[in-house]
Amino acid sequence: MSSPDDALLDSLTSDLTPVKRLRSAPLWIGAAVGLVVALIYIFVFYGPRGEIVALMRGGAVVNLMVIGKPMIFLVMGLSALWAVADLARPEGRLKLLHLLPVLAVFGLVLGNLLSEMAIFGTDNFARQLNGGGHVCFITILCGGMAGLVAMWRLWLRRTATSHPVLLGAMSGLAAASLMAAAYAIHCNMDAAIYLLLFYGTAVTVSSAIAALLGSKLLRW
Numbered sequence: 001m002s003s004p005d006d007a008l009l010d011s012l013t014s015d016l017t018p019v020k021r022l023r024s025a026p027l028w029i030g031a032a033v034g035l036v037v038a039l040i041y042i043f044v045f046y047g048p049r050g051e052i053v054a055l056m057r058g059g060a061v062v063n064l065m066v067i068g069k070p071m072i073f074l075v076m077g078l079s080a081l082w083a084v085a086d087l088a089r090p091e092g093r094l095k096l097l098h099l100l101p102v103l104a105v106f107g108l109v110l111g112n113l114l115s116e117m118a119i120f121g122t123d124n125f126a127r128q129l130n131g132g133g134h135v136c137f138i139t140i141l142c143g144g145m146a147g148l149v150a151m152w153r154l155w156l157r158r159t160a161t162s163h164p165v166l167l168g169a170m171s172g173l174a175a176a177s178l179m180a181a182a183y184a185i186h187c188n189m190d191a192a193i194y195l196l197l198f199y200g201t202a203v204t205v206s207s208a209i210a211a212l213l214g215s216k217l218l219r220w
Helices: 004-013 025-045 050-056 065-087 096-120 133-154 164-183 192-217
Strands: none
Touching (some): 025 065, 025 133, 025 164, 050 065, 065 096, 065 164, 096 192, 133 164, 133 192, 164 192
């Protein structure tokens, strides 16, 4: 037996169009496609670093940073994407596990920097920073912003987050980190000060811009 309230609810919802549940699979697929596009762009317009060319020709990896540096930013990007997928729904929250890779990378690089400073001082900084840092910064920032725009167009605008600033920040972190992973295939500057100053600043600026955009565009 229906009540007057049921009739009222039916009348209020009769014009509503059902909305499909937001799935995270398109986010991950889009990120994978975006990473491949970024890698192709870097290979075509910048070229891989010499050690990777040697590796492709059957050589051995001597410098662990050849593989380690791209992997660092890849893990950061994937962790941030995990956070984005969780924050996309109203009940989503940012977890410590989402931030652990970022904190671990920051601690590792900062510890390496402090260790180098304790042994060599700052005498090596000029040499370690002399390697096209402006190109590194601009490429990662612009590539990250391009990835963020694609993420917004294809997925982010359909989210219903309770934390728009955090969702924006983690989206920017994910996009810029994946772009940094792609750029690291080309870049042969592995010093801790270089990673902090150019890679770190580009990723941080991208995250800050995305957080600001999130506060305006991701509210519902």
